[in-house]
Amino acid sequence: MPAETLLIVDDDRYVHEQLQGVLGDRVGTILHAYEPEDALRLAVAHRPSVVLLDVNLPRVDGLKLCRHLKENPATRDATILFLTVEQNVERLARALETGAADYIRKPFDPVELRARVEVALRLGRMIALLRDQAWIDPLTGLKNRAALDDALEAASAAFLRVDQPAALLLVDLDHFKRVNDEHGHGVGDALLRGVGAAIQAGCRPYDTPARFGGDEFAVLYTQVEPPGAIHAAKRVLEALRGVRARCGERAIEARGSAGLVCAVRGSPPFCAAELMQQADEALYEAKRAGGDRLVVRTRS
Secondary structure, eight states: OOOOEEEEEOSOHHHHHHHHHHHTTTSSEEEEESSHHHHHHHHHHHOOSEEEEESSOSSSOHHHHHHHHHHSTTTTTSEEEEEEOOOOHHHHHHHHHTTOSEEEESSOOHHHHHHHHHHHHHHHHHHHHHHHHHTBOTTTOSBOHHHHHHHHHHHHHHHHHHOOOEEEEEEEETTHHHHHHHHOHHHHHHHHHHHHHHHHHTOOTTOEEEEEETTEEEEEEESOOHHHHHHHHHHHHHHHTTOEEEETTEEEEOOEEEEEEEEOTTSOOOOHHHHHHHHHHHHHHHHHTTSSSEEEEEEO
């Protein structure tokens, strides 16, 4: 079964039943929102591949909600299809100018509906593939700095909109320059690849592990409270202690210092730069204390 998620936004429950019946076997998950506020909350939390959005919603019309979705880093990549009884060509054109990919007229023809949704899903897959190719660090296979920055912006938006907690872990390998100087960059690269694999293995599907640059790594944890983030960060450091790179008969071991900052529910909104700075300060506190340890800070 496809892994994509589809979000239906319409205030008519009968429309939801119709769409569920036609599309239930075409996507992995179908989410239902009857109010604009619920639609935005679900979209930020689940990042659907496709949004079927009624143009005429109560209080906030579909055009305005579409603009909100396209302006939000957490939801801007969703392919939006308007649902409408509208016949006015100029209004339909304005609807597409807000960022929607297409529109489907009510009442639906099941064959046309399935075809248009399938096209939207294929478009989403191509966008995701191109984005991933541009956002992958070639040495470790983790996300790169650009991908981390984008994920941080999305986490900031989700925190502001729905108070979704997040945490950022920064890790810097201890004495890595000595490894390159004494054993060569080939051994250093092998150690970096091992560290990347160890970090990736300990992450959930909705975490963002990244190579921050050089011998620095990061993990953005979302939908997690501080105890869970601290537990995950400790697992990362423990996993690093098991990473080794061969140099002749010797095994070069990895060690790392880490700083973790947690944005808890009810704390002030944050921007990506603020979270990065606070995690960096915690990291260097760990370095100054001798390395191979975790320092935790909680925003309040």
